[in-house]
Amino acid sequence: MASSLTFHPMEQFTVSPLFGGHEVHWYTITNQTLWMAIGICCILLLLVIGARARALVPGRSQSAAEVFYSFVHNMVRDVTGEDALPYFPYVLTIFCFVFFANTLSLIPTSFAVTSHVAVTGLLAIIVFLSVTILGFVKNGAHFLELFWVKSAPWYVRPALAVIELISYFVRPVSHSIRLAGNMMAGHAVMEVFATFAALIVISPLVGVFVTPLSLAAITAMYALEVLVAVVQAYIFTILTCVYLKDALHPSH
Amino acid sequence: MATEAATKTVAMPQLDFSTYVNQFFWLLVTLVVIYFVVTRLVIPRIGGVLADRKSTIERDIAAAEELKQKAISAEAAYNQALADARSEAARIVEAARAEIKKDLDEATSRADAEIMAKSAESEKRIAAIRDSALESVTQVAHETAAEIVAVMGGSADAEAVSAAVAARLKG
Amino acid sequence: MKRLAILAMLAATPAMAAEEHAVPFFSLHNPPFVVVIAFLIFLGIVVKAKVPGMVGKALDTRADQIRKDLEEARLIREEAQMILASYERKQKEVQAQADRIVAQAKSEAQTAADQAKADLKASIARRLAAAEEQIASAEQAAMREVRDRAITVAVAAAGDLLTKQMNAKSANALIDDAIGQVGARLN
Numbered sequence: 001m002a003s004s005l006t007f008h009p010m011e012q013f014t015v016s017p018l019f020g021g022h023e024v025h026w027y028t029i030t031n032q033t034l035w036m037a038i039g040i041c042c043i044l045l046l047l048v049i050g051a052r053a054r055a056l057v058p059g060r061s062q063s064a065a066e067v068f069y070s071f072v073h074n075m076v077r078d079v080t081g082e083d084a085l086p087y088f089p090y091v092l093t094i095f096c097f098v099f100f101a102n103t104l105s106l107i108p109t110s111f112a113v114t115s116h117v118a119v120t121g122l123l124a125i126i127v128f129l130s131v132t133i134l135g136f137v138k139n140g141a142h143f144l145e146l147f148w149v150k151s152a153p154w155y156v157r158p159a160l161a162v163i164e165l166i167s168y169f170v171r172p173v174s175h176s177i178r179l180a181g182n183m184m185a186g187h188a189v190m191e192v193f194a195t196f197a198a199l200i201v202i203s204p205l206v207g208v209f210v211t212p213l214s215l216a217a218i219t220a221m222y223a224l225e226v227l228v229a230v231v232q233a234y235i236f237t238i239l240t241c242v243y244l245k246d247a248l249h250p251s252h
Numbered sequence: 253m254a255t256e257a258a259t260k261t262v263a264m265p266q267l268d269f270s271t272y273v274n275q276f277f278w279l280l281v282t283l284v285v286i287y288f289v290v291t292r293l294v295i296p297r298i299g300g301v302l303a304d305r306k307s308t309i310e311r312d313i314a315a316a317e318e319l320k321q322k323a324i325s326a327e328a329a330y331n332q333a334l335a336d337a338r339s340e341a342a343r344i345v346e347a348a349r350a351e352i353k354k355d356l357d358e359a360t361s362r363a364d365a366e367i368m369a370k371s372a373e374s375e376k377r378i379a380a381i382r383d384s385a386l387e388s389v390t391q392v393a394h395e396t397a398a399e400i401v402a403v404m405g406g407s408a409d410a411e412a413v414s415a416a417v418a419a420r421l422k423g
Numbered sequence: 424m425k426r427l428a429i430l431a432m433l434a435a436t437p438a439m440a441a442e443e444h445a446v447p448f449f450s451l452h453n454p455p456f457v458v459v460i461a462f463l464i465f466l467g468i469v470v471k472a473k474v475p476g477m478v479g480k481a482l483d484t485r486a487d488q489i490r491k492d493l494e495e496a497r498l499i500r501e502e503a504q505m506i507l508a509s510y511e512r513k514q515k516e517v518q519a520q521a522d523r524i525v526a527q528a529k530s531e532a533q534t535a536a537d538q539a540k541a542d543l544k545a546s547i548a549r550r551l552a553a554a555e556e557q558i559a560s561a562e563q564a565a566m567r568e569v570r571d572r573a574i575t576v577a578v579a580a581a582g583d584l585l586t587k588q589m590n591a592k593s594a595n596a597l598i599d600d601a602i603g604q605v606g607a608r609l610n
Contacts, residue, residue, distance in 0.1 A: 305489065305493070308493060308496070309492060309493060309496040312493075312496035312497055312499060312500040313496055313499060313500070315500045315503070316496075316499045316500040316502070316503040316504075317503075319500070319503035319504050319506070319507045320503050320506070320507075322507050323503065323506045323507040323510045326507060326510035326511055326513075326514050327510050329514055330510060330513050330514050330517050333514070333517040333518070333520075333521055334517060334520065334521065334524075336521065337517075337520065337521030337522075337524040337525055338524060340521070340524075340525050340528075341524050341525050341527070341528030342528070344525065344528045344529055344532055345528050345531065345532050347532075348529075348532030348533070348535065348536055349532070349535070351536065352535065352536045352539045352540075355536070355539075355540065355543075356539060356543055359540075359543050359544075359547060360543070360547070363547040363550060363551065366551065367550060367551060367554045370551070370554055370555065370558060371554060371557075371558060373558075374558035374559075374561060374562060377562055378561055378562055378565045381562065381565045381566055381569060382565060382569070384569075385568075385569040385572070388569060388573065389569060389572050389573040389576060390573075391573075392570065392573035392574075392577065393573045393574070393576040393577035393580060394577070395577075396573065396574060396577030396578075396581070397576075397577040397578070397580040397581040397584065398581075400577065400578065400581035400585075400602065400605050401581050401584050401585060403601070403605060404581070404585050404601050404602070404605075406581075406584060406585045406588045407588070412584055413580065413581075413584065416580035416581070416583045416584045417576055417577065417580040419580070419583065420576045420579040420580045420583065421576055
C-alpha cells in the first residue's frame with residue numbers, strides 16, 4: 001500500500017517502444033509513433049472523409065473541414081499576402097500536424113507528441129532553414145536587408161544589425177520551446193494535480209477535501225489546455241507565416 | 253526490471269537524446285505523409301469545393317451582368333426601332349403632304365387655265381356682241397323708230413328713218 | 424459522485440500492489456486514471472453546456488449562409504434573364520408595332536390627301552361657277568348695253584323725224600309725252 005504520494009509528472013513523456021523491448025532504435029515504432037499515426041488518421045477523417053461529399057452547400061462535417069481549411073488559408077493570405085499562397089500546402093501541413101498533435105494529447109493516457117523539443121525543434125529548424133533558403137532564392141543578397149533597419153538612424157544600424165541577426169537565429173529556439181514548453185507544462189501540472197487525488201486513500205480526513213479539489217483542478221486545467229492546444233497550434237503556424245513573409249519581403 | 257526501468261527513466265524524457273533519431277525519423281515520415289494527404293486529397297477536395305462555390309457565385313453574377321448589358325442593348329434596339337418607325341411615319345406623312353401639294357398646285361393651275369380659257373372665250377363673245385352691236389343697233393333702232401313714229405301718227409318712210417337713225421348713231 | 428464511490432472502492436481493493444510500479448490502472452494512485460476521470464467530468468460539462476449543439480448550429484448557420492449566397496446569386500441571374508426576356512419579347516413585338524405606326528401614318532396621309540382633293544374639287548367648282556356667272560353677267564350687260572343704245576338711238580331718231588314733220592304743229596309737249604310713254608313701254 002502506497003502510504004505517501006510519489007510524483008512522476010514527467011514519466012508520461014517517456015518515449016518507449018510500442019511492441020516490447022527497451023531499445024529505441026531509429027526505426028522503432030514507439031508510443032510517439034502511434035500517436036503521430038493517429039494524428040494522420042484524424043486528418044484523414046476530418047479533412048478527407050469529412051469533406052468527401054464535395055457538396056456546394058456543405059453538410060456539417062464538410063463545413064467543419066472547410067472552416068478548418070479556410071482558417072489556415074486566410075491566415076496565410078492575411079499574414080503573408082497573396083503571393084505566399086503557393087506555400088499554403090506547407091503551412092497547412094504544419095498546422096495539421098501541430099493542431100492534431102496538440103489536441104490529441106488532451107486525451108488521457110495519450111502521448112503528447114508536441115511536448116518534445118526534438119519534435120518541435122526539428123519542425124522549427126525545418127521552417128527556419130526553408131524560410132532562410134527561400135529568402136535567399138527569392139531575393140538574393142537583398143535578403144540581408146532584413147537585418148539592415150533602414151528606418152533607424154545610420155549610426156545605430158550596425159548595432160541593430162547584430163541584434164536582428166541574433167534574434168533571427170534565436171527564432172527557431174523560441175519557436176520550438178514555446179510550443180513544447182506549453183504542452184509539457186500543462187500535462188505535467190495535470191499529472192501533479194492527479195497525484196494528489198490519492199490522498200483520500202492515504203488519509204481520508206485530508207483527502208475528502210483534497211481529492212475533489214484535485215479533480216476539479218484537473219477539470220479546469222482541461223478547459224485551459226484545450227485553449228492552449230489550439231492557441232499554440234495557431235501561434236506556431238502564424239509565426240511560420242510571419243517568417244515566410246520576411247523571406248518574401250525582407251526589406252523593412 | 254524496476255531498477256532497469258528506473259535507470260531508463262530520465263528526469264526529463266525530452267532530454268533523452270538517445271530517442272532523438274527515432275523521433276526525427278518518425279516526425280519526418282509523418283510530415284511527408286501529411287504533406288501528401290494535404291496536397292493530394294485535402295487541397296483538391298476542399299479547395300476545389302470552395303473554388304467551385306466561389307466560381308458559381310461569380311459566374312452567376314457575371315452572367316447577370318452580361319444579361320443586363322444585353323437587356324440594355326435590347327432596350328436601345330427597341331427604342332431605336334420605335335424611333336425609326338416614327339421617323340418613317342413622319343417621312344411618309346411628309347411625302348404624302350408634298351404629293352397632295354403637288355396635286356393641289358396642279359389642279360389649281362388647271363382650274364386657273366380653265367377659268368382663263370372660259371373668260372377669254374367670254375371676252376371673245378362679248379367682243380362679238382359689241383361687233384354685232386352696230387348692225388343690230390341700227391336694225392333695232394330702225395324698227396323701233398319706225399314704230400314710234402307710226403304710233404305718234406307721223407309718217408315715216410324707211411329711208412327717212414334710216415337716215416335719222418344713222419345720223420343719231422354718228423352723233 | 425457515484426463514480427467517485429466506485430473509485431474509492433477500487434482504490435481500497437486489497438489487490439492493490441504496494442509497489443508503485445505495479446499500481447493497477449484503475450486506482451487513484453495512478454494519476455493517468457485520475458486524469459481520465461477529470462477528462463470525463465470535463466466532457467460531461469461540455470455536453471451539459473450544449474457545446475456540441477452550438478457547434479452544430481454554427482456549422483448549420485454557415486451552410487445556410489452559403490445556401491443563401493448561392494441562391495441570391497442565382498436569383499440575381501434569373502432576374503436579369505427575365506428582364507432580358509421581356510426586352511426580347513418587346514423587341515419581337517416592335518416590328519409589328521413599327522409596322523402599325525407606319526400603316527397608320529400611311530392611312531392618315533391617304534385620308535388627308537382624299538380630303539384635300541375633295542376640298543380642292545369643291546373649291547375649283549366654286550371658282551368655275553363664279554367665273555361662269557361673272558362671264559354670263561358680263562355678256563348680259565353687254566347685250567343690255569347694246570339694246571339700250573338701240574332704243575336711245577331709236578327714240579332720238581324718231582324724235583328727230585317727228586320734230587321735222589310736226590314743226591308747224593307745235594305740239595312738242597304732246598309729242599314729248601308720247602315719246603316718253605313709248606320709251607317707258609319699250610323698256
